[in-house]
Amino acid sequence: MEYKVVVVGVNHAGTSAIRTLLSQNKDHKVVAFDRNDNISFLGCGIALSVSGVVHNVNDLFYSDCDELERLGAEVYMSTEVVRIDTDKKEVIARDLKTGEERAVSYDKLIYSAGSWPVDFKVENRDLQNIYVCKLFQHASELIAKAGEPEIKSVAIIGAGYIGIELAEAYHQRGKKVTLVDLQERVVPAYFDKEFTDRLEKDIRLADVNLVLGARLTGYVGGSDGKVKQIVTDHGKFDADLVVQCVGFKPNTALLPKADKLENGALKVDATMQTSIPDVYAIGDAAAIYHAATGTYRHVALATNAVKGGVVAASQINGLKQVRLESITGTNAICVFGNKLASTGLSETAAVAAGLNVASSFYADNDRPEFMNDTEQVGVKLIYEKETLRLVGAQIGSYGETSHTECIFYLSLAIQKRMSLLELAMTDVYFLPHFNKPFNFIISAVLQALGLTYMKNG
Ligand SMILES: Cc1cc2nc3c(=O)[nH]c(=O)nc-3n(C[C@H](O)[C@H](O)[C@H](O)COP(=O)(O)OP(=O)(O)OC[C@H]3O[C@@H](n4cnc5c(N)ncnc54)[C@H](O)[C@@H]3O)c2cc1C
16 A cells, blocks of 8 residues: 655654655655754764774664655755644645745645654853754764863763763863763662762762762853853853753643653654554654653664654554564763663662562673683672562673663563563573673573572682
């Protein structure tokens, strides 16, 4: 069956949907709009470009308008969708260069308008050299600033994964970096104290000024109109450049009647359909059923965006078995010598979500001590006290080897609602080159169950 499909927003989610739609069925008429002038920019490479690991920021694109048009889509860039009439099944889009508006009808709408960085309304926000971090355009500015000798100090607001990565990158470029967060811990949404204490110590050892529990109240500028300091309730700190990294808000104002979370994310079912007929929402605009909480959650990750595109397109193409039943928010960060991954809920987040949980933290050498070298690894499992159902896991890997990919099977365990008793009997390999007879995850499970016979330390 062929449809007229309109796609609103063509970045990771939209690109994935268009590619899937047209590779499965070339006969659809696909019309796509994006207000930006580029497609598929990988924000994950911004900090790596600032530090110099990525030499050419243009390498961070994996698709473009031409590719999608070759597949058969009509793509209008620099064109903003300004209204969606879901009763008439019509989209109004405005060409941002000419101001001209066009109305396009649809059979199916894929809404992939993503998110935008949260900004502060604080004193002197309009000074120069204060940025948010998302687009290729931001990346170009942030990379250029790293090379300017007059930029001596950098303040990063927000110690989530983007903020810490940028703090490390500017530190590596020789800048004096201050990293500020309102919370008392870094990456508090994903990791508990067992991991954040060590990460905070390593950030400070690198001579980054880490200021936690501090609220940004404004900026101080010079006579040149450029920022010179940030002002917090913990004092003022020098900053010739500021990057605000305090989270993302879904761009969903165009669908006022749809069911949403409080932050505006559109609730979707396992087929990515919103509460409005024939309207699918994917990527950062969507809130998906979270396996750990059993509620809808907004988890802004490219992994969810790309999967959502595959699912929405497959559903439109009649492949009804392709569904996204749940997410767990699996994520990783590699900073200041800490390789960390987490999935599901941290213990703090689980308690905040009202779950009755316990946890098991296990730290050990990764390989048997009779091997020539070993590296430290830690795992924390969070589980429901009554059912022993796994609801969260964190892995810290400290050395050359990364053990973080073990998080994938723990993510699957959460999606499949497995209990620690099932996890304990997972058939994992043992090879001295790689791990111990009872690897660190199984050991953490056994510890939680009180079945420890392999002594830790
Ligand atoms: C610095 C950084 C690092 C990241 N690192 C990682 C990582 O390592 N791993 C990971 O999984 N995720 C990472 N992410 C998150 C990831 O980039 C997002 O989850 C992803 O971009 C979401 O894709 P999306 O297509 O849903 O939304 P977006 O990327 O927000 O794209 C939405 C598109 O819609 C367009 N649009 C919006 N409104 C309209 C309108 N009215 N009309 C027309 N077009 C519109 C926008 O111009 C945009 O192109 C990172 C994000 C950033 C910013």
